[in-house]
Amino acid sequence: MAYEQQILHILSEVGERGINVSMLAKHVYNLNCTLFSQPDLQEVKQFVQQYLLKNSKSPQSLIESTGRRGYYRLNTGNNADARQLMLEFREELVEEEPEIEKPSQDLSLSLFD
Template identity: 45%
Template sequence: MQYDKEILRVLAEAGNEGLSVRKISRHVYNACNSLFNPIEQEEVHRYVQLYLLKNCKTVGSIFEKTRKGVYRLNKANQTTQRHLLLFRDEEEIAEEKPVEDQSLSLF
């Protein structure tokens, strides 16, 4: 689902400190909500909360809980490391395309 990918992307950008569930759900809501496909913020918040709770219970899980309501990516997990490499590759591809100024000079 698209929410899962956005959760991974947000936590990859957050770094070692992690983010609270409320902030993660807000980022996911803003990334996935559109004019033609409106979603409820509380629905997204419930999904993010349950998804993180479900996926941080084991020692080798993708997510780890740092303190109450705050999650981060588990750097020791191989799947997490693979996702981080994928996100870095996508960022590098986006940065490599230089934008040329096509406007006409006034003088």
């Protein structure tokens, strides 16, 4: 998964309250750390900052500032793509839950018959 997709996925999970840039960068960093390779945290943080600034400039942008300094969220009010992302990620989460089958009747044998 590319950094951009990971950023959008995390922003969809945090919802309306938004997330701090440094926390978002740490989440993206942790998603990309493996046993054999680790990205540079400063590079990831710089990429996240540039991506958020680039994609939050206009009122119709995909990402918006929450009003608190350094906090961002998806712009679901003015952007149809952001609303669609929220729906897609919610559907993904629902599909991942395993279905538990409940037996309709007890078919076990009795030991005392």
